[in-house]
Amino acid sequence: MNPARLKPVIRKEFIQIRRDPISLTLLLFLPAFILIMFGYALNFDVKHLSLAVVDFDRSQASRELVSKIISGEYFDLNYRLESISEIDPLFDSERIKLAVVIPRNFARDLARGQSPQVQVLVDGTNSTTALTGLSYLSNILLQYSTRMNLELLDRSRLGKVVWPVESRVRVWYNPELKSSRFLVPGLMAFVLMIIIVLATALSIVREKERGTMNQLLLSPLEPAEMIVGKIIPYLLLSLAGAHLLLLAGWGLFGIAVRGSYPLLVLVMVLFLFCGLSQGILVSTVAESQQVAFLLAGLTTLLPTFILSGFVFPIRNMPLPVQAITYIIPARYFLVCLRAIILKGAGIKAYYREIIFLVIYGLAMTGLSLARLKKSLVR
Amino acid sequence: MKIAVEVDRLTKRFGSFTAVDGISFAVNSGTIFGFLGANGAGKSTTIRLLCGLLRPSSGKARVAGFDINKEAYRVKQVIGYMSQKFSLYPDLTVVENLEFFGRVYGLNNRQLDSSLSRLRKATGLEGMDRVLTSELPAGWRQRLALSCALLHDPEVIFLDEPTGGVDPLARRQFWDLIYEQAEQGRTVFVTTHYLDEAEYCHELRIIHAGRIIAAGSPGEIKKKYFPENLLELTCSRPLEIYEWLRSQPEVRQVSLFGLRLHLLVESGEEASLRRKLVQHLPGDFDLRPIVPSLEDVFIRRLEEEATEKGK
Numbered sequence: 001m002n003p004a005r006l007k008p009v010i011r012k013e014f015i016q017i018r019r020d021p022i023s024l025t026l027l028l029f030l031p032a033f034i035l036i037m038f039g040y041a042l043n044f045d046v047k048h049l050s051l052a053v054v055d056f057d058r059s060q061a062s063r064e065l066v067s068k069i070i071s072g073e074y075f076d077l078n079y080r081l082e083s084i085s086e087i088d089p090l091f092d093s094e095r096i097k098l099a100v101v102i103p104r105n106f107a108r109d110l111a112r113g114q115s116p117q118v119q120v121l122v123d124g125t126n127s128t129t130a131l132t133g134l135s136y137l138s139n140i141l142l143q144y145s146t147r148m149n150l151e152l153l154d155r156s157r158l159g160k161v162v163w164p165v166e167s168r169v170r171v172w173y174n175p176e177l178k179s180s181r182f183l184v185p186g187l188m189a190f191v192l193m194i195i196i197v198l199a200t201a202l203s204i205v206r207e208k209e210r211g212t213m214n215q216l217l218l219s220p221l222e223p224a225e226m227i228v229g230k231i232i233p234y235l236l237l238s239l240a241g242a243h244l245l246l247l248a249g250w251g252l253f254g255i256a257v258r259g260s261y262p263l264l265v266l267v268m269v270l271f272l273f274c275g276l277s278q279g280i281l282v283s284t285v286a287e288s289q290q291v292a293f294l295l296a297g298l299t300t301l302l303p304t305f306i307l308s309g310f311v312f313p314i315r316n317m318p319l320p321v322q323a324i325t326y327i328i329p330a331r332y333f334l335v336c337l338r339a340i341i342l343k344g345a346g347i348k349a350y351y352r353e354i355i356f357l358v359i360y361g362l363a364m365t366g367l368s369l370a371r372l373k374k375s376l377v378r
Numbered sequence: 379m380k381i382a383v384e385v386d387r388l389t390k391r392f393g394s395f396t397a398v399d400g401i402s403f404a405v406n407s408g409t410i411f412g413f414l415g416a417n418g419a420g421k422s423t424t425i426r427l428l429c430g431l432l433r434p435s436s437g438k439a440r441v442a443g444f445d446i447n448k449e450a451y452r453v454k455q456v457i458g459y460m461s462q463k464f465s466l467y468p469d470l471t472v473v474e475n476l477e478f479f480g481r482v483y484g485l486n487n488r489q490l491d492s493s494l495s496r497l498r499k500a501t502g503l504e505g506m507d508r509v510l511t512s513e514l515p516a517g518w519r520q521r522l523a524l525s526c527a528l529l530h531d532p533e534v535i536f537l538d539e540p541t542g543g544v545d546p547l548a549r550r551q552f553w554d555l556i557y558e559q560a561e562q563g564r565t566v567f568v569t570t571h572y573l574d575e576a577e578y579c580h581e582l583r584i585i586h587a588g589r590i591i592a593a594g595s596p597g598e599i600k601k602k603y604f605p606e607n608l609l610e611l612t613c614s615r616p617l618e619i620y621e622w623l624r625s626q627p628e629v630r631q632v633s634l635f636g637l638r639l640h641l642l643v644e645s646g647e648e649a650s651l652r653r654k655l656v657q658h659l660p661g662d663f664d665l666r667p668i669v670p671s672l673e674d675v676f677i678r679r680l681e682e683e684a685t686e687k688g689k
Contacts, residue, residue, distance in 0.1 A: 008481035012470065019469045211465035215526075218429050218459045219482045220451070 001228065005221055009229025013203070017233060027199055027237040031191045032248040038187050039253055042311075045179050046132040052079035052090055052099040059107035065118070068144055069100065074136045091123050098122045098133055110148065173342045180253045185337035186310035188245050189330040192268075193275050193304045196238045198296040200279025203230065205292040208283075223372045227365070231276050238272050239265075249341075258344030267336040267350075270357040274329040275300075277364035284371040304330040332356045380407040382534050382565035383428065388437035390423055397423040399588035400437065405567060405581065407533075410560050412579030413569040414676070420588040421569035425538050428567070429459055442533045455483070458527030458535040466523055468512035472503060475511055475526060483530035490529075497525040501555060517548030524555060535559060537568040541575065553578055573672045584676060591679045596672060603678060604670045606630060607648060611639040611655075613663040622658065626651065633677065640674065 070077045090096045101119035109116035124130040174181040207213040249255040286292035308330035332353035339345040383405035390398040398420045405411040415421045426432040430450035444452040466475045480490045498504045501521040541549045584592035623632045628651045631642035
């Protein structure tokens with residue numbers, strides 16, 4: 001590798017990227033933009049579920065129960081209905097997710113200790129929402145019942161009764177249990193991977209299409225110099241894009257980097273390096289920009305979305321699928337990102353992932369270099 | 379005289395297809411060597427073999443003294459290449475393209491400056507430094523591409539159909555540049571499918587289906603492949619007597635060139651043909667010997683190849 005020949009290649013790439021607003025936008029701003037779009041749209045938090053109540057009792061006790069249910073931010077009481085028949089149309093038009101029916105004589109039965117039955121109806125179409133909403137509601141009802149029992153016992157003067165077990169829960173790393181804290185690092189990996197593979201693959205295939213690749217091959221420039229000359233500018237630019245991404249994550253979702261910044265940069269560089277070399281590999285297969293686009297999309301979009309643990313936990317996948325996830329670099333990057341950004345963990349927690357990223361990147365570069373040499377001189 | 383390119387039974391096969399079929403030739407230093415052939419005849423493949431872009435299936439070749447099989451890297455440093463497809467960066471300016479290729483060839487500042495001022499003058503690219511290459515007219519782009527190929531002062535320049543898509547005036551100007559290069563002692567290896575361009579070459583090979591079917595200078599080739607007389611017949615209704623002429627024993631071959639007929643006649647039989655024509659043709663006619671063009675040679679050799687294959 002001769003630096004005298006490497007330098008003009010790097011310079012040339014920078015000039016070309018600067019003159020091409022599309023790749024500049026792609027590399028610098030698109031990551032942050034996608035984060036904003038996805039960050040708000042991909043939200044697994046279940047809050048403000050629309051609720052209807054049919055209160056046949058209209059007693060103090062029934063009003064108390066309803067006010068308990070809607071006191072948190074989980075349920076919004078949007079409809080107070082007079083009859084059960086009114087519930088159906090509301091479910092059909094998706095105006096409510098849950099309905100609670102309080103029977104006549106609720107307060108009387110309660111006082112007599114006859115266990116009145118409160119009916120809960122839930123729209124199970126989206127099982128996640130239904131399940132979460134249901135468990136919130138059951139919890140509220142259970143607490144209500146327990147409190148009633150305790151009060152009853154208290155009043156019967158059988159003695160002082162206390163809660164048998166009391167839990168003190170502290171949630172670490174994500175005290176508000178916001179799904180965005182979990183998703184944003186995943187999104188970073190997802191977006192960076194797609195963009196870096198796409199940008200590198202397109203830039204090389206463009207040279208093939210234009211015939212400039214031939215001109216380079218006829219010069220004393222070596223394939224390694226050509227590849228490194230391409231990698232360096234794209235790496236720097238996508239690293240800048242990654243920083244804008246971090247900035248957006250902090251500004252919009254309040255996700256600050258807790259751990260070591262140098263380590264964060266290290267894993268980002270390694271991950272981008274993996275993406276770059278994958279992009280080069282794609283470019284050695286594709287002969288046209290359309291094919292490169294397709295291949296880059298296929299090899300990044302789905303694997304990174306589905307198999308990296310970004311959304312779906314890897315341990316829940318069937319074993320053969322789990323095996324595939326081992327060759328997805330985003331899987332390792334995600335572990336590092338979550339550890340550094342959310343947990344502030346030290347390198348001990350993810351040094352294995354770092355080693356894998358290094359191996360993956362080097363293997364990909366070696367493979368693409370070999371393929372490049374082979375595809376160039378036949 | 380020094381030999382710049384020496385090719386010995388060079389062959390390139392792609393699967394079952396033989397693109398270059400055991401060709402041999404030698405190119406003297408400082409000459410313009412032309413490779414004439416139709417598309418797909420094997421011209422570009424030959425150039426790519428000589429430049430080290432392709433590996434030969436068999437055979438040997440030396441370019442500027444270096445073996446293309448063993449010293450491909452050395453070959454790259456002493457050749458310049460310009461291809462049929464315009465292959466500079468359209469999104470770089472003229473000077474950025476020149477500087478980039480100069481640096482890639484390892485020129486230092488001083489060498490680059492002197493090369494640039496020499497080439498700007500020679501090619502007339504002065505004052506166009508900051509123009510984006512994509513905005514240059516085709517003729518200028520060709521000159522820029524040639525300049526990029528000449529930056530490192532190569533011994534041999536390979537031009538692969540360099541004037542495709544350029545207007546006739548720009549083509550003529552481009553050939554003036556090529557002559558200048560030869561005068562300065564550089565060897566120019568050029569492929570073309572333009573017959574008029576082939577006439578400009580010092581030495582010529584006609585290539586067909588991967589094999590050389592005619593060799594020599596344009597003048598030699600014409601003499602060699604036309605030992606008979608070529609006559610041009612101008613008459614009122616050439617189409618009507620075409621068939622009749624074909625049946626005459628004196629006439630070896632008839633072909634139509636516009637409104638005229640080219641007749642190939644064995645030497646010494648011109649007089650008897652003239653007598654027959656006087657009897658057969660109602661109106662005036664004009665029959666006179668002409669110098670065959672390269673097109674005549676080209677067509678004749680192709681027809682001979684076709685009949686040989688038919689046998």
